[in-house]
Amino acid sequence: MKLKERAKQALQGKVRWHALQMIYAVEYKQAYANVLVDEFLAQSPLNEADNRLLVQLLYGVLQRRYTLDFYLQPFIAGRKVEPWVESLLRMSIFQKVYLDRIPDHAIVAEAVDIAKLNGHRALGNFVNGVLRNFFRTPLRSLADLTDTTERLSIQYSIQPWIVDALLAQFSQAEVERLLESLLQTPFVSARVKGTPADREQVMQDLKAEGYQVSASELSPVGIRVLSGNIVESAAFSQGQLTIQDESSQLVAPLGQLHGNERVLDACSAPGGKATHIASLLPGGELTALDISERKLQKVHDNLARMDLLDHVQLFASDASKFTPSKDGSSQAFYDRIYLDAPCSGLGLMRRKPDIKYTKTPADVTALAKVQDRLLDHMVTLLKPGGYLVYSTCTLTREENEARVAYVLEQYPKMEKVEIQADEVLKPEVLTEAGDIRVWPQQFGTDGFYIARLRKKPLEVNN
Numbered sequence: 431m432k433l434k435e436r437a438k439q440a441l442q443g444k445v446r447w448h449a450l451q452m453i454y455a456v457e458y459k460q461a462y463a464n465v466l467v468d469e470f471l472a473q474s475p476l477n478e479a480d481n482r483l484l485v486q487l488l489y490g491v492l493q494r495r496y497t498l499d500f501y502l503q504p505f506i507a508g509r510k511v512e513p514w515v516e517s518l519l520r521m522s523i524f525q526k527v528y529l530d531r532i533p534d535h536a537i538v539a540e541a542v543d544i545a546k547l548n549g550h551r552a553l554g555n556f557v558n559g560v561l562r563n564f565f566r567t568p569l570r571s572l573a574d575l576t577d578t579t580e581r582l583s584i585q586y587s588i589q590p591w592i593v594d595a596l597l598a599q600f601s602q603a604e605v606e607r608l609l610e611s612l613l614q615t616p617f618v619s620a621r622v623k624g625t626p627a628d629r630e631q632v633m634q635d636l637k638a639e640g641y642q643v644s645a646s647e648l649s650p651v652g653i654r655v656l657s658g659n660i661v662e663s664a665a666f667s668q669g670q671l672t673i674q675d676e677s678s679q680l681v682a683p684l685g686q687l688h689g690n691e692r693v694l695d696a697c698s699a700p701g702g703k704a705t706h707i708a709s710l711l712p713g714g715e716l717t718a719l720d721i722s723e724r725k726l727q728k729v730h731d732n733l734a735r736m737d738l739l740d741h742v743q744l745f746a747s748d749a750s751k752f753t754p755s756k757d758g759s760s761q762a763f764y765d766r767i768y769l770d771a772p773c774s775g776l777g778l779m780r781r782k783p784d785i786k787y788t789k790t791p792a793d794v795t796a797l798a799k800v801q802d803r804l805l806d807h808m809v810t811l812l813k814p815g816g817y818l819v820y821s822t823c824t825l826t827r828e829e830n831e832a833r834v835a836y837v838l839e840q841y842p843k844m845e846k847v848e849i850q851a852d853e854v855l856k857p858e859v860l861t862e863a864g865d866i867r868v869w870p871q872q873f874g875t876d877g878f879y880i881a882r883l884r885k886k887p888l889e890v891n892n
């Protein structure tokens with residue numbers, strides 16, 4: 431999108447202009463919505479109400495891309511439309527279809543203004559024509575789509591293969607509940623360093639600072655942020671809390687840490703779980719790896735901010751080849767290993783809507799191979815009697831239960847240690863197999879999978 435200087439000046443205070451630039455960047459330039467929002471809100475020229483509208487427009491349009499295109503298509507068929515103008519039209523009809531209280535004439539006037547200022551007069555006329563035509567025509571009906579997968583794909587804006595992968599695991603009604611929940615505006619969650627009692631104190635301090643927060647139902651140290659940019663709070667800068675999804679906060683305590691173990695966090699960036707694990711290890715040591723040096727810096731920064739660096743070692747390394755010993759040999763070394771594996775991220779589709787349109791079945795197959803190579807190596811690094819906690823933020827069986835089945839089949843010395851009901855606040859997250867599956871529609875969090883395995887103690891093998 432070419433940003434014209436006069437457009438930049440004239441549109442500086444306009445929420446829709448800022449929203450459009452972000453929508454376009456995510457739709458056509460591989461930008462990440464959550465990153466753009468965080469950067470924008472940190473120095474927003476808009477007031478609080480417009481900031482909220484901006485987030486609503488950004489996520490609403492990105493989350494409903496297929497539906498908006500289905501509605502828009504008859505009005506632009508056969509016309510060559512520039513990508514940024516497509517984003518502008520999607521954003522405009524989103525306001526008409528999904529937001530009340532915005533009058534048609536205001537939607538048209540703002541869109542035409544942007545089209546003229548960032549394009550030219552004729553483009554303004556084109557946008558004006560398309561929108562006026564759209565507004566006086568009844569909305570196209572989704573009921574005409576008779577194929578279930580196709581209808582769900584367009585109604586909930588998600589690739590058909592993901593719909594099918596979910597239909598293979600759930601009833602259609604449950605799949606629709608899940609997909610509907612992905613259309614909500616995501617919220618931010620944070621984890622307090624310390625105990626549930628510390629959480630109470632931090633929540634009181636945040637409320638005194640003007641933040642609206644509530645206690646997580648899922649995590650005893652989790653906080654849900656209802657309004658305000660928590661990163662600017664005193665508690666955040668003092669290292670009393672960190673941003674982390676509530677379901678991801680379940681992982682660290684499942685390693686049954688007593689506080690003095692030698693622990694490996696094999697894929698640790700940006701450090702949500704590493705900071706949690708380190709806070710549970712006052713007398714132990716944590717080795718945190720990530721293949722990306724740049725991302726590992728974030729782990730370092732998060733540990734430093736939370737004053738947790740002293741018993742942590744960081745290495746930029748491919749975890750599937752990492753050797754802790756000086757002679758380079760792989761040996762059983764760790765009491766606990768956390769493998770929060772690289773995955774297709776389908777549990778994050780609410781927060782990162784681009785995942786709904788870009789991930790492919792081939793990605794899942796390729797990632798499952800990577801996960802196996804990482805698991806193979808983790809088995810060699812784990813001490814007899816030690817625990818391996820495997821987790822992902824995705825929803826496919828292939829990257830979750832099937833990987834655990836692979837380990838159990840391949841390595842008879844590994845066994846499953848089922849997660850018990852008294853280890854979680856909400857027993858409905860437990861599966862029959864003793865794993866955790868948090869689905870995005872259950873608590874409005876990210877979707878998550880966690881399984882716990884153990885290398886059998888030596889005496890069992892004798």
Ligand SMILES: C[S@@+](CC[C@H](N)C(=O)[O-])C[C@H]1O[C@@H](n2cnc3c(N)ncnc32)[C@H](O)[C@@H]1O
Pocket residue numbers: 678696697698699700701702703704719720721722725747748749750770771772773
């Ligand atoms: C799901 S994220 C980890 C999130 C992290 N555990 C947290 O709680 O913040 C997966 C991470 O694995 C890293 N990664 C991918 N392949 C890897 C490999 N072979 N060895 C080590 N890290 C790897 C990625 O760079 C990414 O940061």
